[in-house]
Amino acid sequence: MPFVTVNGIKHHYMQQGSGPDVVLIHGMGGNISFWHANKALAALKSNFRVTVYDLRGHGYSDFVKSGYTSKDLSEDLGALLDAVGVQKACLAGHSLGGLVALHTAYLYPARVAGIVMAEGNVPALRHLIDLDKWSFRQQRDDMLREIDPRLPEMVRGQDIFYLEYRLKNAKKEIGDSDLNQFGLRKGMAVKGKGVLRLLEETTIKKDVRDMAGLTEACIRTVTQPTLALYGEYSPLIPISEYLRDHLSNCTQEIIPKACHLFPARMPDNFVNSLGAFLFKVAKAAPYEVHYAAHATAPTAQVA
Numbered sequence: 001m002p003f004v005t006v007n008g009i010k011h012h013y014m015q016q017g018s019g020p021d022v023v024l025i026h027g028m029g030g031n032i033s034f035w036h037a038n039k040a041l042a043a044l045k046s047n048f049r050v051t052v053y054d055l056r057g058h059g060y061s062d063f064v065k066s067g068y069t070s071k072d073l074s075e076d077l078g079a080l081l082d083a084v085g086v087q088k089a090c091l092a093g094h095s096l097g098g099l100v101a102l103h104t105a106y107l108y109p110a111r112v113a114g115i116v117m118a119e120g121n122v123p124a125l126r127h128l129i130d131l132d133k134w135s136f137r138q139q140r141d142d143m144l145r146e147i148d149p150r151l152p153e154m155v156r157g158q159d160i161f162y163l164e165y166r167l168k169n170a171k172k173e174i175g176d177s178d179l180n181q182f183g184l185r186k187g188m189a190v191k192g193k194g195v196l197r198l199l200e201e202t203t204i205k206k207d208v209r210d211m212a213g214l215t216e217a218c219i220r221t222v223t224q225p226t227l228a229l230y231g232e233y234s235p236l237i238p239i240s241e242y243l244r245d246h247l248s249n250c251t252q253e254i255i256p257k258a259c260h261l262f263p264a265r266m267p268d269n270f271v272n273s274l275g276a277f278l279f280k281v282a283k284a285a286p287y288e289v290h291y292a293a294h295a296t297a298p299t300a301q302v303a
Helices: 033-037 040-044 070-083 096-107 123-128 137-147 151-155 159-179 192-201 237-246 267-282
Strands: 003-006 009-016 021-025 049-053 089-094 112-118 226-231 250-255
Touching: 003 070, 009 070, 021 040, 021 070, 021 096, 033 040, 040 049, 040 267, 070 096, 089 096, 089 267, 096 112, 112 267, 123 237, 226 237, 226 267, 237 250, 250 267
Parallel strands: 021 049, 021 089, 089 112, 112 226, 226 250
Antiparallel strands: 003 009, 009 049
16 A cells, blocks of 8 residues: 655555546545545546545544644645645545645645535534524434434534444444444445544544634635535535635536435435536546446536
8 A cells, every 4th residue: 555654644545547637535534445435536547647545544544633624634635745746636525625625725726726625614614504594404303313312412513423423322332343344335434443533532523623724715715616516405505605606716516315425325426526527627528427336317406
C-alpha cells in the first residue's frame, strides 16, 4: 500500500487511471473503500487520473488525537497534492469531504479546477438549517424513536451523535470482533470499531463544527466551477441553495428520493452526476456509465 507523509502524518493513498486529475475525499468515518464500493473509482479511472486517500485518523492513515478542522484537513490535502505530483485537480467530496474540497479551493485556488460538494455541511452556513422546517423531520424522528424513544432528543439533529449512539450500542450487543464489520451499507468496509475510536478519542466532534476561518465572506470568493449535489430528503438543502446563489459559478443538483448517504445507497445517480460535471470541467468527451445491476436512474433536478 502506498503512503506519503504530509504535515508529519502518514497518509494512505492510491492513484489509478490517466487524464485530468480528480481527487475524491471521503466523509467522516469513511476511507478509500467508499470510492470502491460506490463505483466512482472504477467509473472514472478510464478517463481521469484519480487520487483517493484516507483522511488523517481514518483508514490506514496515522491515527492522531487532534487536527480535524476543515483547515487542518485542507492543509493536509494541499501538501498531499504536492507529494503525489498533482498540480491542479477537480476535488469531489462527500459530507466532511465536501467541506474539505470547498476549504481547499479557498486556500489554494490555483490548485483546484472544480469542486463537487456532495451533501457537504459548512459550519459558517449552519445557521441556515432549521430542522423544525425540515419537511422530513417527523419521519426521521419516528425512525429514531423506533430504535430508542430517547434518540430524537439525544441526537439534537446531529447525525454524528446518532452514529456514535448506534456504534456504542452495537459494541454492547455484538462485541468488538463483530463490530469490526459494522458498516453504513452492506458491502462497504466502514469499520465500526475505528469510527467509534475516532469519535471517543479525538477532537473530531468539536473540530468539524469549527468554522476554521472559512467564513461566509471567504466562501463567496470561491470562483471555481462548483456542483452542489444534495439529496431531496436532506436537511442540508439550504446550504446547497446558498452555494447556488452566492458562488459565481455554482450549479445546484438535487437527487430525487435521496438522503445524506445517497453516494453509497444510490451510487449510479451519484457517479453519473459526478462524471458529467467532471467531463464538463475537463471539456472532454460526453460521459456515460452503464450499470447492469441498476435500472435507469431518475432524472435529477438541476437549478
